[in-house]
Amino acid sequence: MASAAIPLLFPSVRIHQHYYGDGSVNQLAPLSAPIHLGADKILIVGVDDPRPTELKPRQLHHPDLATVAGHLLDTVFTDTLNSDLERMKRVNKTVEVLQQHNIATELKPVQSLLINPSQNFNQLASENFLCFPLAIRTLLRMVGISQHSDSSLVSYLLFEQKYTRRLIDLGYQDGIHQLDAIMQFLAVAKE
Incomplete structure (x- = not known):
């Protein structure tokens, strides 16, 4: 439950004498922990939307609070991972150049495989919006969220x-x- 305790949306969760919230909110470098623990490979299950094949139509109105809140959450959960991956690729490239020039370094290359969903979570959530209890749907409508809102909230x-x-x-x-x-990434033989 602590990993779902998104600040301002869900309360932190008490475990023994400490309160915990979603770790990705303050984990600005999500790949840092496995790298510092000595990982050679990191399998990453992302939550980024699949890349659209067509451009979204231009928004005809000013984004509402719900749309902005959803965008902020998307930024927290996906942009930090994407920047960390980019940083890791640059370090890997640096290590490769150093090795080519026989320059010793404590750094080592780390392989990664990123898997993102093939379908847009926002679309799936929209299709299941009516699963919310009536009271929750009413509260959401009060902040400008309906079944077909632009918000990923x-x-x-x-x-x-x-x-x-x-x-x-x-x-x-x-x-x-x-x-x-x-x-292939995990170097596991298929049975």
Whole structure:
């Protein structure tokens, strides 16, 4: 529950004598921990939207508070990972150049494989918006969120069984679809 305790949305969770919230909010370098623990490879399950094949239509109105809040959460959860990946690739390139010139370094290259969902979470959340209890839907409408809002906030709040099962199924199917790449990355022999 602590990993879902997004500040301002869900309260922190008490475990023994300490309170915990979502770690990604203050983890500005999410790859730092596994790298410092000695990882040679990092398999990353991301939550970034698949790249659109067509441009979004231009917004005809000023973004509302719900849209901005959703964008801020997207930034916290995906932009920090993307910048950290970019930084790791630059360090890997530096290590490669140093090795080519026989320059000793304590740095080592770290391989990564990033897997992102094949479907947009916001779209899936929109399709399951009516799973929210009526009281929650009413509260959301009061802050400007409806079933077809531009805000990704719904995808962060929707913990209803139908939606979470859909996310689990999507993750499983995406994993199966990329099984060869995952097995090759992990250097595991397929049975």
